[in-house]
Amino acid sequence: MQCLVADNIRVDQPPNSANRTLVRWALQFWHDEEGSSTVEMVVMMSASITLGIAVMGTVSDGVENLSNDIAAFISDYEIVTSFEPDSEEEVHAN
Secondary structure (H helix, E strand, O other), X not given: OEEEEEOOEEEEEXXXXXXXXXXXXXXXXXXXXXXXXXXXXXXXXXXHHHHXXXXXXXXXXXXXXXXXXXXXXXXXOOOOOOOOOOOHHHHHHO
């Protein structure tokens, strides 16, 4: 039986080249740190999305109440579609 040593880790394996390649790949993958930044980014993105959803749930009720108040305030006003006065009284009042 042969031994594969990588980064002070000893792995006993048969002299099969496919096994040797697989074990070498597994050891390299285990010690590789390039994927850790991807995992960190996924965690940060999920935390940001969760925070955004929480803020949206908290703020949406207040925004809805405010928009209803604005709609009620605006609905009391009459919209004038022309610049001409409606009656003679309005002409003499100005």
